[in-house]
Amino acid sequence: PAVIRRADYAAPAFLVDSVALEFDLAPERTVVKNTMRLRRNPDATPGSRLELMGEALAFIGAAIDGKALAAGAVRAHEHGLSIGDVPDAFELVIESTCNPVENTTLSGLYVSSGNFFTQCEAEGFRRITYFFDRPDVMATYTVTLRADKSAYPVLLSNGNLVEEGELADGRHFAKWEDPFKKPCYLFALVAGKLVALEERIRSRSGKDKLLQVWVEPHDLDKTRHAMDSLIHSIHWDEERFGLELDLDRFMIVAVSDFNMGAMENKGLNIFNTKYVLANPETATDTDFSNVEAVVGHEYFHNWTGNRVTCRDWFQLSLKEGLTVFRDQEFSSDMQGGATDETARAVKRIEDVRVLRQMQFAEDAGPMAHPVRPESYVEINNFYTMTVYEKGAEVVRMYQTLFGREGFRRGMDLYFKRHDGQAVTCDDFRHAMADANGRDLAQFERWYSQAGTPRVSVRTAYDAATQRYSITLAQSYGDAAPAARETQTGPLLIPFAIGLIGRDGKDIALRLEGERSETGTTRVIELTEPEQTFTFVDIKEAPLPSLLRNFSAPVIVEYDYTNDELAFLLAHDSDPFNRWEAGQRLATRELLALAARAAAGESLSLDDSFVAAFARVLTDESLSPAFRELAMMLPSEAYLAEQMEQADPAAVHAARQFARKRLATALKNEWLAIYERHVTPGAYEPTPQAAGQRALKNLALAYLAELDDPADAVRLANAQYDSANNMTDRAAALAALLAASATAGAGVAEPALDQFYRRFEKEPLVIDKWFALQATQRGSAKHRVIDVVRRLMAHPAFTLRNPNRARSLIFSFCAANPAQFHAVDGSGYAYWAEQVVALDSLNPQVAARLARSLELWRRYTPALGDQMRAALERVAAQVKSRDVREIVEKALA
Ligand code: HT7
Ligand code: ZN
Numbered sequence: 008p009a010v011i012r013r014a015d016y017a018a019p020a021f022l023v024d025s026v027a028l029e030f031d032l033a034p035e036r037t038v039v040k041n042t043m044r045l046r047r048n049p050d051a052t053p054g055s056r057l058e059l060m061g062e063a064l065a066f067i068g069a070a071i072d073g074k075a076l077a078a079g080a081v082r083a084h085e086h087g088l089s090i091g092d093v094p095d096a097f098e099l100v101i102e103s104t105c106n107p108v109e110n111t112t113l114s115g116l117y118v119s120s121g122n123f124f125t126q127c128e129a130e131g132f133r134r135i136t137y138f139f140d141r142p143d144v145m146a147t148y149t150v151t152l153r154a155d156k157s158a159y160p161v162l163l164s165n166g167n168l169v170e171e172g173e174l175a176d177g178r179h180f181a182k183w184e185d186p187f188k189k190p191c192y193l194f195a196l197v198a199g200k201l202v203a204l205e206e207r208i209r210s211r212s213g214k215d216k217l218l219q220v221w222v223e224p225h226d227l228d229k230t231r232h233a234m235d236s237l238i239h240s241i242h243w244d245e246e247r248f249g250l251e252l253d254l255d256r257f258m259i260v261a262v263s264d265f266n267m268g269a270m271e272n273k274g275l276n277i278f279n280t281k282y283v284l285a286n287p288e289t290a291t292d293t294d295f296s297n298v299e300a301v302v303g304h305e306y307f308h309n310w311t312g313n314r315v316t317c318r319d320w321f322q323l324s325l326k327e328g329l330t331v332f333r334d335q336e337f338s339s340d341m342q343g344g345a346t347d348e349t350a351r352a353v354k355r356i357e358d359v360r361v362l363r364q365m366q367f368a369e370d371a372g373p374m375a376h377p378v379r380p381e382s383y384v385e386i387n388n389f390y391t392m393t394v395y396e397k398g399a400e401v402v403r404m405y406q407t408l409f410g411r412e413g414f415r416r417g418m419d420l421y422f423k424r425h426d427g428q429a430v431t432c433d434d435f436r437h438a439m440a441d442a443n444g445r446d447l448a449q450f451e452r453w454y455s456q457a458g459t460p461r462v463s464v465r466t467a468y469d470a471a472t473q474r475y476s477i478t479l480a481q482s483y484g485d486a487a488p489a490a491r492e493t494q495t496g497p498l499l500i501p502f503a504i505g506l507i508g509r510d511g512k513d514i515a516l517r518l519e520g521e522r523s524e525t526g527t528t529r530v531i532e533l534t535e536p537e538q539t540f541t542f543v544d545i546k547e548a549p550l551p552s553l554l555r556n557f558s559a560p561v562i563v564e565y566d567y568t569n570d571e572l573a574f575l576l577a578h579d580s581d582p583f584n585r586w587e588a589g590q591r592l593a594t595r596e597l598l599a600l601a602a603r604a605a606a607g608e609s610l611s612l613d614d615s616f617v618a619a620f621a622r623v624l625t626d627e628s629l630s631p632a633f634r635e636l637a638m639m640l641p642s643e644a645y646l647a648e649q650m651e652q653a654d655p656a657a658v659h660a661a662r663q664f665a666r667k668r669l670a671t672a673l674k675n676e677w678l679a680i681y682e683r684h685v686t687p688g689a690y691e692p693t694p695q696a697a698g699q700r701a702l703k704n705l706a707l708a709y710l711a712e713l714d715d716p717a718d719a720v721r722l723a724n725a726q727y728d729s730a731n732n733m734t735d736r737a738a739a740l741a742a743l744l745a746a747s748a749t750a751g752a753g754v755a756e757p758a759l760d761q762f763y764r765r766f767e768k769e770p771l772v773i774d775k776w777f778a779l780q781a782t783q784r785g786s787a788k789h790r791v792i793d794v795v796r797r798l799m800a801h802p803a804f805t806l807r808n809p810n811r812a813r814s815l816i817f818s819f820c821a822a823n824p825a826q827f828h829a830v831d832g833s834g835y836a837y838w839a840e841q842v843v844a845l846d847s848l849n850p851q852v853a854a855r856l857a858r859s860l861e862l863w864r865r866y867t868p869a870l871g872d873q874m875r876a877a878l879e880r881v882a883a884q885v886k887s888r889d890v891r892e893i894v895e896k897a898l899a
Contacts, residue, residue, distance in 0.1 A: 008384045008888055008892065009384065010382050010383070010384055011383055011384070011386075012381065012382045013319070013321040013379070013380070013382065014381070016318070016319050017051065017052065018048055018051045018143070019048055019051060019139055019141060019143060019144050020047070020048060020051045020052070020053075020054055020057070020058075021045045021046065021047055021048055021051075021057065021139065021144075022047075022048050022144065023043050023044065023045055023139060023144055023145075023146040024044040024045070024046065024146060024147070025043065025044045025146055025147050025148075025149070026041065026042070026043050026138075026146045026147070026148045026149070027041075027043075027148075027150075028040070028041055028042075028136065028148065028149070028150045028151070028194075029042075029150075029151045029153070030150070030151065030152050030153065030154075030196065032107075032123055032152060032153065032154040032198050034107055034108040034118050034123075035106055035107075035108055035109075036105075036106060037104060037105055037107055037116060037123075038067075038103075038104050039102070039103055039104070039105065039136045040100065040101075041100070041101045041102075041103075041137065041138070042098065042099070042100045043098070043099050043100075043101075043138075043146070044096075044097075044098055045057075045093075045096065045097055045098075045099055046095060046096035046097075047095045047096070055091065055092055055093075056089055056090065056091050056092075056093075057090040057093045057099075058089055059088045059089075059090075059101075059137040059138055059139060060086065060130075060133040060137065060138060060139070060140040061086070061087040061088050061133050061134075061136070061138075062085075062086065062087075062115075062130075062133045062134045063105060063106075063110070063134050064083075064103045064104070064105055064134065064135075064136070064137065065103060065104045065105070066081075066083035066088065066102075066103050066137075067102040067103055067104065068101075068102050069081050069088070069090065069099065069100060069101045069102070070099070070100045071093060071094070071097050071098070071099055072094070072097050072098050073098070076090065080092075087133065087137060088101065088137040101136065101137050103136060103137065105135060107123060111807060111849055112134075112848075112850065112851070113126055113264055113265060113266045113809070113849060113851070114126050114127075114130075114131040114266070114851065115127070115131045115132075115134025116134070116196070119263060119264035120199075120223065120263060120264075121158070121199060121200070122159070122198065122199025122200065122201065122223075122262070123154075123159070123197065123198040123199060124196075124197055124260070124262045124264075124277060125194065125195050125196050125197075125272075125277070126265070126266065126270060126277065127191060127192045127193070127194050127195070127270075127272070128192040128270060129192060129320055129386045129387060129390075130192075130386065130387075132191035132192060132194055135194075138191055140191055140192075141319065142190040142192060142316050142317045142319065142320065142429055143190070143317075143318050143319065143429040144190060144191070145188040145189055145190050145429060146188060146189070146191075147184075147185060147186065147189075148164075148184075148194060149183070149184050149185075150164040150165070150182070150185075150194075150196060151180060151182045151183075152164060152180060152181050152183075152196060152198060153174060153178055153179070154178060154179070154180075154198050155177055156173070156177055156178060156179040157177060158199075158200070159198040159199050159200070160200060161197070161198065161200070161201045161221070162179070162180070162181035162196075162197075162198050163181075163183070163195075163196065163198070163221070163258060163260065163275055164181075164183035164194075164195065164197075164275065165183060165189070165193070165194065165195055165272060165273045165274050165275050166184050166185030166187075166254065166273065166274050167183065167184055167185075167186070167254070167255060167256060168181060168256075169183065169184045170182040185273055185274065186254075187253065187254075187273060187313075187314070187427075188427060189273050189313065189316075190316050190429065193271070193272050193273045193313055193316075194272065195272030195275045195277055196275075197221070197260045197275065200224070201221045201222060201224075201260065202222065202223075202224045202227055203219040203220060203221045203222075203258075204219070204220045204222075204227060204230040204231065204234050205217065205218065205219050206218045206234055206238065208238060208241065210241070210245070210252055211245045211251060212251060214251075214255075216241075216252055216254075216255060216256070217255065217256045217257075218234065218237055218238065218256075218257050218258075219256070219257075219258045219259070220234050220237070220258075220260075220261075220283065221258060221259065221260040222260075222261045222280075222283065222284065223261075226261065226280070226284050228286060229283075229284035229285055229286045229289065230284070231286075232285040232286070232290075232295060232298055232299070232692065233259060233283045233284075233285065233302055236298055236299040236303060237257070237259065237302050237306060239299070239341060240302060240303040240306040240307065240337060241257075241306065243303070243337050243340065243341075244306070244307060244333075247336070247337075247340075247415075248310075248333075248418055249419070250310045250422075252309065253309070254273075254274045256274060257276075257306075258275045258276065259276045259277075259278055259283060259302065259305075260275065260276070260277050260278065261279075261280045261283040262278070262279065262280065263279075263280045263770060263808065263810065264807070264808055264809065265277070265278070265279040265809060265810075266809055266849070266852060267390070268281070268282050268301050268304075269282050269301050270305070271304075271306075271308035271309065271312055271313060273309070273313050276305045276306070278301070278302075278305070279810065280770070280771060280810075281294075281297075281771055281774075282298050282301035282302070283302075284298075284771060285298045285692075287690035287692070287731065287732040288732070289733055289766070289769050289771060289772050290733055290771075291732075291733045291734040291737055291775075292692060292697035292700060292734045293734075294733070294771075295692040295697070296338065296697070299338060299341060300334050300337075300338050301334075303333075303334045303337040303338065304330055304331065304333075304334035307333040308326060308330050310422070311326055311329045311330045311333060312326035312330060314422070314426055314427065315421065315422065315425045315426060315427075315428060315430060316428075316430075317429060317430070317431075318429045318430055318431050320383070320386045320389070321379055321381070321383075322379065322430070322431050323386075323390070323394050324378045324379060324394045324395075324398035324401070324454070325430065325431065325432045325434075325435055327390075327394055327395045327398055328378060328395065328397070328398020328399050328400075328402050329398070329399075329402050329435070331395050331396065331398065331399035331402075332399040332402040332403055332406075335354065335358055335403075338354055339351050339354040339355070341694075342354055342694040343694055343695075348582060349582045349630055349633055350630070350632075352581075352583045352586070353630070353632045353633055353636060353694075353698075355556060355557065356583060356586050356636050357636070358396075359557045359583070360642075360645075361396060362392070362396045362397065362400065363645060364642055364644055364645045364648070365392045365396070366392035366393055366397050366560075367459050367562075367648065368644070368648050368862060369392050369393055370393060370397070370457060370459045370487070370490060371459065371486075371487050371490075371648070371862070372487055372489075372862045372865075372897075373487065373488075373489055373861055373896045373897050373899065374388075374391070374858065374861055374893070374896060374897075375457040375458060375486075375489040375490040376389070376393055376457050376489065376493075377393070377455050377456055377457045377493050378393060378394060378397055378398045378401055378432075378453065378454050379432050379454040379455060380394075383892075384888060384892040385854070385888045385889045385892050387850075387851050387854065387889055388854055388889060388893060393457070397560055400559070400560040401453045401454065404450075404453070404501050404558070404559060405439045407501045407503070407530060407558050407559075408443075408445075408501050408530070408532070409439070409443045409445075413442070413443045414439075416442040416443060417438050417439035417442040418438075419442070420438040420439075420441060421434070421435055421438035421439075424438060432454050433451070436450060436451060436454075449496075449497075449498070449499045450499050452496060452497075452498050452499075453498060453499075455493060455495070456483075456490075456493050456494050456495065456498070457486075457489065457490035457494075458483045458486040458491070458493070458494060459483070459561065459562055460481055460482070460483055460500065460559075460560075460561045460562070461481070461483065461484045461561065461563075461564055462479050462480070462481050462500065462502065462554075462559075462563050462564065463479075463480045463482070463563075463564040463565070464477060464478070464479055464551070464553055464563060464564065464565040465477070465478040465480075466478075466551055466565075468545065468548040468549070470548070473543065473544055473545050473546060474519070474541050474542070474543055474545065475506065475541070475542045475545040475548075475549060476539050476540065476541040476542070477504065477539065477541075477542075477551065478537065478538070479500075479502060479531075479533045479537070479538055479539075479540070480536060481498060481500060481533060481536060481537075482536070484562075489896075497533075497535055498533075498534075499532060499533070499534050500532070500533040500559045500561060501530050501531075501532060501558050501559055502530065502531050502532070502533050502553075502554060502558060502559060503528055503529070503530045503531075503554060503555035503558035504516075504528070504529055504530075504531060504551060504552065504553055504554075504555065505527055505528045505551075505552040505555055505579075505580065505584075506527075506542065506545065506549035506550070506551055506552070507550045507552055507574075507575070507578060507579065507580075508547060508549055509547055511574070511578030512578075513580050514527065514545060514546075515527060516528075516529045517542065517543055517544055518540060518541065518542060518543070519541040519542070519543050527580070528581065530558060550571055550574060550575065552575065552579050552580075552581055552584045553565055553584075554584075555581040555583065555584050556583045556584075557583055557587075567588075569592060569595070569615065569616075570615075572588045572589075572591050572592040572595075572619075573588075573615065573618075574588075575587075575588035576588040576589045576592065576619055576622075576623060582633065585637070586633070586636055586637050589619070589620065589623065589637050590641055592616065592619060593616075593620075593640050593641055593665070594646065594649060596612060596613075596616055596665065597640065597641065597646055597658070597661045597662055597665055598646065598649055598661075600612070600660075600664055600665065601646065601650065601654065601657040601658045601660070602657070603661075604656075604657040604660040604661050604664075605657035610660070610661070610664045612664070612665060612668045614672075617668065617669060617672045617673070620637075620638060620669060620673075621672075621673055623637045623638065624637075624638055624673065624676055624680065630698055631684060631699045631701065632694065632697070632698030632701060632702070633698075634702055635698065635701040635702040635705050638669075638702075638705060638709075640665060640666065643655065643658050643659055643662055643824050643825065644824055646658045646661070647824060648865075652866060652867045652868075653862070653865050653866045653867070654867050654870075655825050655827075655828040656825055656828070656830070658824070658825075659824070666709065666712045667713070667714075669709060670709040670710060670712040670713050671713060671714075673709070674710070674713065677706040677710050678706070678710070678718065680702060680703065680706040681703055681706040681707060681710070681722060684699040684700070684702050684703035684706070685703060686699050686700060689731070690731050690732040697734070700732075700734050700738075704734070704735070704738035704742075707719060707722055707723060707726070707738060707739070707742045708741065708742055708745060710722065710742075711723070711742040711743075711745040711746040712745065713749075714749065715749075716745075716749055716750055717750075719742055719745075719746050720743065720746050720754050722742075723739040723740075723743045723746070723758075724739070724743070724758070726739040727739035727740060727743070727758050727761075733772070733775075736762070737775055737779070739758070740755070740758050740759065740762055740779060741779055743755040743758050743759075744759075744779060744780070744783045744784075745783070745784060747783075748783075748784045748785075748786060748789075752789065759780070762776055763776055767803075770808075770810070771810070773803055773811075773814075774810050774811060774813075774814035775814070777798060777803075777804070777811065777814040777815040777818070778814045778815070778818040778822075780794055780795075780798060781794070781795055781798070781814070781815050781816075781818035781819040781822075782818050782819070782822050782823045784825075784826075785823075785825075785826045790826065790829070791819065791823060791826040792819070792826065792829065792833045792834060792837060795816075795819045795837065796837070798815055799815070806841075806844060806845060806848060807848060807849075809849065809852050812845065812852060812856075813852075816841050816856060817855070817856060817859075819834070819837075820834065820837075820838050820841075820856065820859040821859050827859075828870055830869060830870065832873040832877075835860070835873055835874060835876075835877035836877065838856070838859060838860065838877060839877045839880050839881050841856060842857050842881050842885065843881060843884045846884075846885040846886060846887050847886065850887030850889035851889060853885070853887065853889065853890050854887070854889035854890045854893050857881065857885075857890045857893040857894055857897075858893055860874045860877060860878055860897065861893065861896070861897040863875050863878065863897065875898070878894050878897050878898055879898065882894040882895065882898060
């Protein structure tokens, strides 16, 4: 397949000043008339033909400056339209049709639940009309929608509604104008039977704004939280970055068939229902915070992505890394983190956990790529953890280096220089550098080098001179080949460090050569392969607290003893590192247990391990949210990734053993925690109440691990019956499913059936019902693959709805490692069938699923060989460019 390379970027041959689109909407045959004003780009290499992109379109005809083109002057082909000898500036009219109801790819114009929706990022606009479908072609758009009024009473597009009215034969129309120039990937239309929750607000500069959240009528009672999140996002961006909403109207629309989370189309954000709909009955605390985060993310794109966009898709992280960073900061502030460091740390821990589990794994495999990739076959495959999450870490490092004020100066300069332009990651870096008077040439390597850097640490204390030196050495260790070929030199790594005395208190820090102390956390800048930093006036041998708040996306190698980790877990003033100490301790013990499990040896766990965790669990000075995170053991996926050869069964045995040990040894503590954190009264989605529920439900989950889970079953049944919110109801059901591993399937079945009947009409809740069953523990007698295969035949299951496919197939293949990696290969056979089936329906979703086996080389040979064979079977059958790129890279 054709490889697109960053180095081959060339400016567009033509510029488009304006686009007028007219749609005659009909499910099987929508007619699109596209009138564009074009002129040659003086900055491009001259060429005589006009080449427009188009896909899955039926061409009707074209005219230049009012003159219809003869058949010989225009050629419609599989990839677009080619027109010979065009003038330097002209008006081009093209008419074509597409078939929205047959469009199962959910890219371009499609029908979902009888309504019309669009999805244009990255390259979906070419499935609507012929165009220069690339982000550096920015134009103003006028859109006229015509449709049957009774079937499609609501007609929406970007910008402002300028005209609407009746037409003959029961049809009507609406005309929309977007005053801002935009790339075509931000175009959107929606038509159908929808209703809206509306609010009017006033911006900081005193302008009135209309906000709408559009949904199907039966979902109107689930829109309040999305609306509140939107209002909070608008105020937050004004406050933190001085950025105002630039349109009079801002709309969010929910759709149940959607490939990803949401899309930031200018003024008309389209969302997966999963990230809009929330009320206490149907949505968990996690759902509530995801809605807030995604509403924020898409809203923040209005400036970081829309007003300033990407020159080409290699620059994707310019908008995504920056916008993820912004949404992380927003969520953190909304959790109370603007004033409370521990609340801030809770959000930081959650984000770092995702990064380390998912992005570090991506960076160690065949899909490893830099934050700014050098090449791709299918751009949809590059909406990755690296571009998004590592990209956000790269942006965060500017803030770590320059502080909030310095970061804001950089942002202000970025908008001053580039508002209305399509630019590059280099432009952003230069704005940060110039606004802060720094040379950031070396920092460029964060964009161009793949792989996770390792920083190994050596320390030495000299009591005679009271000097403490820290030597940091950076490398990429044993990087995957895809990462190795991008690596050219050392990075600039902001490394935050603190020193802790024997009393558990931070020591004031002064580096050699400095006149005075500068606080107790110091960000040192590692720029060389190896560097030594010496702290002076250190009165006793301290314990280092390394990479505080995870100041850079690296792996720290330092040989703490178990006692030192327990000390940090009890005392570190940096809440992130306090959590980190517990994770390091647990990882070390669990990996040792996994090795013993793999060798068939008996398992045991030291009392000191339990004692260290017991201290955190019962430390009432810590928030429930923090304690819940601290008591959660590293995930099976993360642990498997740390092994020389990943062995999911051994990891599962080890982790289960440790869970059971913590459950048994701390049974009374768990019971007490459970009782203490029951939140009576009406449900509130506040961070404090959510933290209490999280800790209480973790207690329930641990109690379900006991050899005799009678207490858990009793509490879970009572909680299930009396719950006034989905967090508690789903947690009770999960506990019953966990207890059924020892108490038999009968303990969960009544609640499972009741849950289905109760929520039969709520697709997002039924997704949870499928996911809970797909991720259950299982055993040799109770194989989850059998449950999953049975559920595939359930009347509520369909491959065509991505949320439903994810709830069953992805949950099993990506979130139940011990069962998916069954040594009999049953999981892999199932995976291959589903990738092939999805490939012809929806390549984007198929390609995501295809990635579940890419790390096959890292597994024990007994599994790795079977994984490779499954990949080969898939490679021989699939057709889409999307899946081919993934499986071919995995096998290369
Ligand atoms: N910018 C969007 C990325 C995206 C997308 C969204 C929905 C469906 C398909 C998509 N392809 C790419 C989402 C975001 O990051 O905000
Ligand atoms: Zn985004």
